[in-house]
Amino acid sequence: MLLKEISGVGKTTLSKLNALNITSIEDVLLCFPKKYEINKLDDISSRKINTQMMFSCQVISKPKLFYIRKRLTKLSFQCEINTFKFQVSIFNREFLSHSLNVGVFIVVSGKFLKNFNNFTASNLVLLENFKEGIKPIYGINDITEHRMTTIVSNILQNDYNIDDNIPEFIKNEQQFSNINKIITSIHQPKSLDEIQNAKKRLIYEEFLRFGIRIELIKKLNSRITSPKKNYDINIIRNFIKKLPFELTNDQKQATNEIFLDFKKSTRMNRLLQGDVGSGKTIVSVIAAYAIITAKYQVAILAPTLVLANQHYATFKKFLDSENIQVELLTSDITAHSRRNILNNVKSGKTNIIIGTHSLLQGDIVFNNLGFVVIDEQQRFGVEQRRIIREKGINPDILMMTATPIPRTLAISLFENTDVSSIKEKPSNRQNIRTEVIGFEDLEKAYKTIEDELNKSHQVYVICPLIEESETKTAVSVEEAYKMIVKRFITAKSDILHGKLNDSEKTLILNQFLSNKTQILVSTTVVEVGVNVPNATTMVIFNANSFGLAQIHQLRGRVGRNDLAAYCYLVVDNISDENDRLNILEKTNDGFEISEYDLATRGPGEVFGKTQSGIPNFKFANLINDVEVREKAFLDAKRVIDSNDFISRKLTNACLKSIESYNLD
Ligand code: ADP
Ligand code: MG
Numbered sequence: 001m002l003l004k005e006i007s008g009v010g011k012t013t014l015s016k017l018n019a020l021n022i023t024s025i026e027d028v029l030l031c032f033p034k035k036y037e038i039n040k041l042d043d044i045s046s047r048k049i050n051t052q053m054m055f056s057c058q059v060i061s062k063p064k065l066f067y068i069r070k071r072l073t074k075l076s077f078q079c080e081i082n083t084f085k086f087q088v089s090i091f092n093r094e095f096l097s098h099s100l101n102v103g104v105f106i107v108v109s110g111k112f113l114k115n116f117n118n119f120t121a122s123n124l125v126l127l128e129n130f131k132e133g134i135k136p137i138y139g140i141n142d143i144t145e146h147r148m149t150t151i152v153s154n155i156l157q158n159d160y161n162i163d164d165n166i167p168e169f170i171k172n173e174q175q176f177s178n179i180n181k182i183i184t185s186i187h188q189p190k191s192l193d194e195i196q197n198a199k200k201r202l203i204y205e206e207f208l209r210f211g212i213r214i215e216l217i218k219k220l221n222s223r224i225t226s227p228k229k230n231y232d233i234n235i236i237r238n239f240i241k242k243l244p245f246e247l248t249n250d251q252k253q254a255t256n257e258i259f260l261d262f263k264k265s266t267r268m269n270r271l272l273q274g275d276v277g278s279g280k281t282i283v284s285v286i287a288a289y290a291i292i293t294a295k296y297q298v299a300i301l302a303p304t305l306v307l308a309n310q311h312y313a314t315f316k317k318f319l320d321s322e323n324i325q326v327e328l329l330t331s332d333i334t335a336h337s338r339r340n341i342l343n344n345v346k347s348g349k350t351n352i353i354i355g356t357h358s359l360l361q362g363d364i365v366f367n368n369l370g371f372v373v374i375d376e377q378q379r380f381g382v383e384q385r386r387i388i389r390e391k392g393i394n395p396d397i398l399m400m401t402a403t404p405i406p407r408t409l410a411i412s413l414f415e416n417t418d419v420s421s422i423k424e425k426p427s428n429r430q431n432i433r434t435e436v437i438g439f440e441d442l443e444k445a446y447k448t449i450e451d452e453l454n455k456s457h458q459v460y461v462i463c464p465l466i467e468e469s470e471t472k473t474a475v476s477v478e479e480a481y482k483m484i485v486k487r488f489i490t491a492k493s494d495i496l497h498g499k500l501n502d503s504e505k506t507l508i509l510n511q512f513l514s515n516k517t518q519i520l521v522s523t524t525v526v527e528v529g530v531n532v533p534n535a536t537t538m539v540i541f542n543a544n545s546f547g548l549a550q551i552h553q554l555r556g557r558v559g560r561n562d563l564a565a566y567c568y569l570v571v572d573n574i575s576d577e578n579d580r581l582n583i584l585e586k587t588n589d590g591f592e593i594s595e596y597d598l599a600t601r602g603p604g605e606v607f608g609k610t611q612s613g614i615p616n617f618k619f620a621n622l623i624n625d626v627e628v629r630e631k632a633f634l635d636a637k638r639v640i641d642s643n644d645f646i647s648r649k650l651t652n653a654c655l656k657s658i659e660s661y662n663l664d
Helices: 011-019 025-029 094-098 145-157 168-174 179-187 192-221 233-242 249-263 280-293 305-322 335-347 382-389 407-413 439-454 477-487 502-513 548-555 578-586 590-601 603-607 626-641 645-659
Strands: 035-039 053-059 064-069 072-081 084-091 105-112 118-126 133-137 269-274 297-301 326-329 352-355 369-374 396-401 418-422 432-438 458-462 493-496 519-522 535-540 565-571
Touching (some): 064 439, 084 105, 133 145, 145 179, 168 192, 192 626, 192 645, 249 418, 280 305, 280 369, 280 396, 297 305, 305 326, 305 352, 326 335, 439 458, 477 493, 493 502, 535 548, 590 603, 626 645
Parallel strands (some): 084 118, 269 396, 269 418, 297 352, 297 369, 369 396, 432 565, 493 519
Antiparallel strands (some): 053 072, 064 072
């Protein structure tokens, strides 16, 4: 049957579906709900603090409307269930005030945050519009939930047949149902158990495909060779002795692992992970020096100008006295000095070149590139990593990341990559006292800012937007700047964001660094590399629009010496998404945070879309579904070696997708 023959699919709907690449009945069936709305009323006697609940109640007072700030309003009114009375608040629903007359019955979902007098609702419907049960939510742009549910149900009434992509031998072992049964369960579940059971198979299948892909990539990659690097261990030992500090054990181990790779004739592909400030850079300095004693050149690729500058300063500081030529290549230098640098890189006079994306340009030719360091590797795409690699003959690669994840997971995620982790921090860094607050309690953060300014310390204020926007409700840099200037009259404030050009940015940062400005209102451009130890407080507006790992990086800008440091995570609606942000109040350990982030948001969100090797799973959760993951990864090897039709088909499909992807 054709899609257009299904009732409910008219001309307009068909073209909307086609635009989303949904062109057949099978495509519709494989378009799974993004989530389920579980409409089940709770009994008021079972109420709990800080737990999502749903109640049916009666409105007993006229709603009052409060203007908290631009585009943030709050409706508040009394409700009653039997004789139990409580206050309900809901944000940004001023339009509801007309229908919320005294006596009306409604259903609210949300939380009692601190006590049972106040309920913060995230959703509210009239009781007459409420239906108990499990409702799939497809979340497809342009197509209403109602239409989608109708189309799916009309398809399910007819005959349909979806290809089953799990080999029989596995289906038998795991006792999985046939895919057609799974499809019905997913679209029209009658119970939560039914969803769980169907999901189990879908999760397994996602991991199986991913596992096959990883296995195949490993096989292909093990064939890539790279010259052994005969470094001079004595020079390096001396150099390490001369450092102003003793390396931590983790730093020593990471260095050893890298050196072992240098000696192998296979290409090194190593990820060095550790929190901001854990001391990754010095490890890369030592590794670079070793490569130079083996008569090779080194390229250091950084995602931002700020970071490139900072690495340049660090490398020069440690290596100038060793007679090593370090050069910085950025986009804002003159044509003349660029030509000079390029000549020196080509002749081999330059030992280390540090730069941003400008290092990827075609006219940059190396004499003998043997080692590439890619900082914040998740910010570079597969293609960019390939370009820099091809400037040498299979140079060894060291990638660095401050979004660390558990080792076993990193190994399976980053395909053929080896992993070194730095867990201990060098100096006894301050833990950053972090607190999630509602916008209404902003004064609390302001009070801390005031105290810190009085101690001559400095402050960051971070916002998700640059300019005020008609459509977005988040706080912009412009808006925050106005609030800050009004509240802190004697302090000097400044604005920083990505639309400024490089020299403007540098100027503003330098003013902040030299304490000529005390408050810097900024977008996330300060995320990496900015180092102003006198800054002790950070306020992040609309914190829930950022990832956990990103907030953790951001707050790493404060607490950079022995001064007490504070971070306020401001949210509009304190009932939403707090669980996620609360982990930042509890821990300062980047490994723990990114693990939680991965579990709640998935790899695509955490590592960025450019990390194209990692799929965005629809069902599977890398952290929570560990057992299924491990089983599926083991089975992946068996599928590759099996000869039945489905196994061959799966393996070939994976091979094809790898061929169009550059081996890493
Ligand atoms: P990362 O690159 O992991 O963010 P850095 O290498 O920039 O961290 O290190 C942060 C700071 O700690 C730097 O000033 C560095 O010189 C210093 N540092 C690095 N290793 C040690 C150590 N073992 N002992 C003391 N200080 C160290
Ligand atoms: Mg660093």
